[in-house]
Amino acid sequence: MANHEWSLEQLRAKAEAYCAAAEHCCYDMRLKLQQWGATAEQTEQIVSHLQEYKYVDEQRYCRAFVHDKVLYQGWGRMKIRAYLHAKCLPSTAIDAALTNIDESEYFAVLSRVVTSKKRTIKSTDPQAKEKLIRFCMQRGFTYDEIRECMDD
Secondary structure (H helix, E strand, O other): OOHHHOOHHHHHHHHHHHHHHOOOOHHHHHHHHHHOOOOHHHHHHHHHHHHHOOOOOHHHHHHHHHHHHHHHHOOOHHHHHHHHHHOOOOHHHHHHHHHOOOHHHHHHHHHHHHHHHHHHOOOOOOOHHHHHHHHHHHOOOOHHHHHHHHHO
16 A cells, blocks of 8 residues: 555554464564655654554564474574574574573474474485485474484
């Protein structure tokens, strides 16, 4: 929609409703406001308002994102870090969220990923182990984590 169709108050209300429905970061909100036709000045005013009233919280977003991606998507720390970094989130928030991962839960997820992928790779394939390691690394797990899981 064109910029002239939305006032600052309408854009703010729309952004508040959007944030109330799901967790978002400042980067996401800037993109969404641009899609809605907000000017750069309006965007910064609204994002500041959202932060002030805790509609948007970078720490909370990182914690929720890490939790969801590990548990539901089977992502490793490396992939999560790269994705959050691409959203221009502060390293301190990313590091804090990643250190809160429960190690036993994390390795249980990695174990499920390994077991699931093993079923799809033919055991007679001479490159089966390499394919499995490559797959897990694409999911964001480190080589050492993968080796530890495979040795168990």
